[in-house]
Amino acid sequence: MSLTQEKCLKMYTDMWRIRLFEEEANRQTNLGNVVGTLHMYCGEEAVAVGVCANLRDDDYVLGTHRSHGHCIAKGAESDKMMAELFGKATGTCKGKGGSMHVADFSLNMLGANGIVGAGIGPTTGTALASKIRGTDQVSVCFFGDGAAARGTFHEAIAMGSLWQLPVVYVCENNGYQQWVPRKNVAVVDSVADMAGSYSIPGVSVNGQDAIEVYEVIAEAVARARSGGGPSLIEARTYRFYGHSLGDEQQYRTEEEVEERKLNADPINILRDFMTERNWLSSADDDQVQQRAGDEITRAAKFAEESPWPEMGEVGTDVLFDAKEVA
Amino acid sequence: MxxxxxxxxxxxxxxxxxxxxxxxxxxxxxxxxxxxxxxxxxxxxxxxxxxxxxxxxxxxxxxxxxxxxxxxxxxxxxxxxxxxxxxxxxxxxxxxxxxxxxxxxxxxxxxxxxxxxxxxxxxxxxxxxxxxxxxxxxxxxxxxxxxxxxxxxxxxxxxxxxxxxxxxxxxxxxxxxxxxxxPEGEYLIPFGKADIKREGEDVTVVAIGPMVQKSLEAAVLLEDEGYDIEIVDPRTLSPLDTETICESVRKTGRVVVCGEDSSFAGSVSEIAAMIAESCFSDLKAPVVRVGSPHVPMPFSAELVKHVVPEAANVVSAVNRVMN
Known part of the structure; x- marks a missing residue:
């Protein structure tokens, strides 16, 4: 897929939708409306939009515990997502999943996942399904750098490569595994270097630059779709907030965070790219932000006004209905 | 067939x-x-x-x-x-x-x-x-x-x-x-439907997996002792056909639950607890469990004999609930 002004505008818009969704979710947490926890994606938006801009509606995406951005970039509706974070009946998962399990199967977004590295196997499985059925759907798995330490990473990618499955493994390396800097617990700096163990291409990109992500993923998706097998892409990125709510962040300095916000904000980087090409006027920019802001305000209102789940819902969706089988 | x-x-x-x-x-x-x-x-x-x-x-x-x-x-x-x-x-x-x-x-x-x-x-x-x-x-x-x-x-x-x-x-x-x-061709067994593998009047034996066969063997031995046992095979443990099990218990008033899983917190335990809770007033004797002792499976054949329940364990359990 070639890079067009329209494609850039879509990515730019989605980055704002994600950024404002996360900030609103954070605000709603402070108001006591969003409970549980929140893993904010701010700072990493270029990865989700750069990847999903290459995907078709019927391509599969599986995510992580930090997946609001992946859902929005794949096309999920922000009002239902916000309602899910509130635990309301109108949420994407009827209030049964919450922040760590947002999913929209109508978009083949098969869910965030609360277990680190647990999506890598299932994404390889959706790719296996495509191969058996002979479709040209591509599967994309997002996971963090912490997941590369898990056995699931090794077992699943080994099979993805063995059977040359149409899958793109996207590692969002934000430098921290919860509270621990990657360098303290991993001997391999770049997760992309691990690709050699599976005889698949491994590429490391600047995950703050949506254009760079878009172009590298375009190649990986084209390879997967044409039967060329998997790729492992590491997007080096940075999270502007802590691991989750209430993280005191003693493992990094405020100066470090401020420096990254100033010099590596993915929204600014894409804005500069588009402005240089006269693809985004200041009026366009205002309009994008205004629309995204309005959408998220509506989403919060929708969530707030939505009903709570009925008591009977607690026992549904455990099984389809075992008694109906056979 | x-x-x-x-x-x-x-x-x-x-x-x-x-x-x-x-x-x-x-x-x-x-x-x-x-x-x-x-x-x-x-x-x-x-x-x-x-x-x-x-x-x-x-x-x-x-x-x-x-x-x-x-x-x-x-x-x-x-x-x-x-x-x-x-x-x-x-x-x-x-x-x-x-x-x-x-x-x-x-x-x-x-x-x-x-x-x-x-x-x-x-x-x-x-x-x-x-x-x-x-x-x-x-x-x-x-x-x-x-x-x-x-x-x-x-x-x-x-x-x-x-x-x-x-x-x-x-x-x-x-x-x-x-x-x-x-049976040849299309043959489906619904989940959550227990099967009465042997009808009897005196004791209900709920038997799981291989214990069904062993209970059938035990039934022959117990017949000589004058006990007529009913064998209920749940076939699916989840969902569990509590209705069929309880119906049999209400008829006999005496129950042995047997399986090869450990009897401590094992599959037999849940069934025994369910019966005790649902059929307490129908019971003429406490529910007895037959299962493996709470040990890892040993290697030696001589030791395995003391772990895996056999027909003899069912026989002695039936004797317990009858007396």
Whole structure:
């Protein structure tokens, strides 16, 4: 897929939708409306939009515990997502999943996942399904750098490569595994270097630059779709907030965070790219932000006004209905 | 009706379901070479090319792939060579397969069968002989199936493959060679429907898996003592047919619950507790459990004798509830 002004505008818009969704979710947490926890994606938006801009509606995406951005970039509706974070009946998962399990199967977004590295196997499985059925759907798995330490990473990618499955493994390396800097617990700096163990291409990109992500993923998706097998892409990125709510962040300095916000904000980087090409006027920019802001305000209102789940819902969706089988 | 061995009945079910539905496929370790370790997957590679995957030794990966393929609309039938190895894939079974439908508010369906050869076969000691029925009964979202005869094996496996939710399918290795009559062609056994394997008036014996056969042997011995026992085979432990079990208990007033799983916090314990709670006023004696003692499976044949319950254990348990 070639890079067009329209494609850039879509990515730019989605980055704002994600950024404002996360900030609103954070605000709603402070108001006591969003409970549980929140893993904010701010700072990493270029990865989700750069990847999903290459995907078709019927391509599969599986995510992580930090997946609001992946859902929005794949096309999920922000009002239902916000309602899910509130635990309301109108949420994407009827209030049964919450922040760590947002999913929209109508978009083949098969869910965030609360277990680190647990999506890598299932994404390889959706790719296996495509191969058996002979479709040209591509599967994309997002996971963090912490997941590369898990056995699931090794077992699943080994099979993805063995059977040359149409899958793109996207590692969002934000430098921290919860509270621990990657360098303290991993001997391999770049997760992309691990690709050699599976005889698949491994590429490391600047995950703050949506254009760079878009172009590298375009190649990986084209390879997967044409039967060329998997790729492992590491997007080096940075999270502007802590691991989750209430993280005191003693493992990094405020100066470090401020420096990254100033010099590596993915929204600014894409804005500069588009402005240089006269693809985004200041009026366009205002309009994008205004629309995204309005959408998220509506989403919060929708969530707030939505009903709570009925008591009977607690026992549904455990099984389809075992008694109906056979 | 055709007489065949338990593993042949499972193979017939698998072949029939693969012929019926193109979304059914097989995945597991060594499932092609030599027709698979238990010959259940024999012939699949020749008859259904491209629908059987011989995997690396990677249980978490295998079940993880199964979950994804199932969510994408396929029906994976996974073989875990020894039940004990499923511990390497517990996240995939417990946190992924079982909870996916619930966590997504009913969007996800995981129609996956995990076949679990289990129990003592050859003497292979503690890491190749375990029974873990209760582990999976404890997890909402999983269905736990334990066939005891070739006919039940066929009917239950076909139902398992058509189920929209994950199934943990226990195959006692010792049962593979047992022969019995099996209905030809379409034969489905619903989940949650117990089977009365023998009708009797004096004692209800709820028997799981191989304990059905041993209870039938015990029934013959007990007949000489003048006791007429009724044998109820739950066939699926989750869902559990509490109605049929309780109906039998109300008739006899005396119960022995037996299985090869550990009787401490085992599958028999849940059934015993359910009976005590639901049928207390009908009971003429306390419920007695027969199961394995709470020890790992030993290696020596002499020690195994003291772990795996036999017909004699059923006989003495029946004597206990009668006196």
């Amino acid at each position: 055709t007489v065949m061995a338990f593993n042949e009945a499972l193979r017939e079910a698998l072949h029939e379901e693969m012929a019926r539905d193109e979304s059914v496929f097989v995945m597991g370790e060594d499932v092609i070479t030599h027709g698979g370790p238990y010959k259940v997957t024999d012939g699949v590679a020749e008859k259904f090319p491209g629908r059987i995957f011989e995997t690396p030794i990677a249980e978490a990966g295998i079940v993880g792939l199964g979950v994804g393929a199932a969510m994408a609309g396929m029906n994976p039938v996974i073989e875990i060579m020894y039940l004990d190895f499923i511990t390497c894939a517990m996240d995939e079974v417990v946190n992924q397969a079982a909870k996916m439908r619930y966590m997504t508010g009913g969007q996800a369906s995981v129609p996956m069968v995990v076949r679990l050869p289990c129990g003592v076969g050859r003497l292979l000691a503690a890491q190749h002989s375990q029974i873990m029925e209760s582990w999976f009964m404890h997890v909402p979202g999983l269905q736990v199936v334990v066939p005891s005869t070739p006919a039940d094996g066929k009917g239950l496996l076909k139902t398992a493959i058509r189920s929209p939710d994950p199934v943990m399918f226990f195959e006692y290795k010792r049962t593979y060679t047992h022969k019995g009559e099996v």
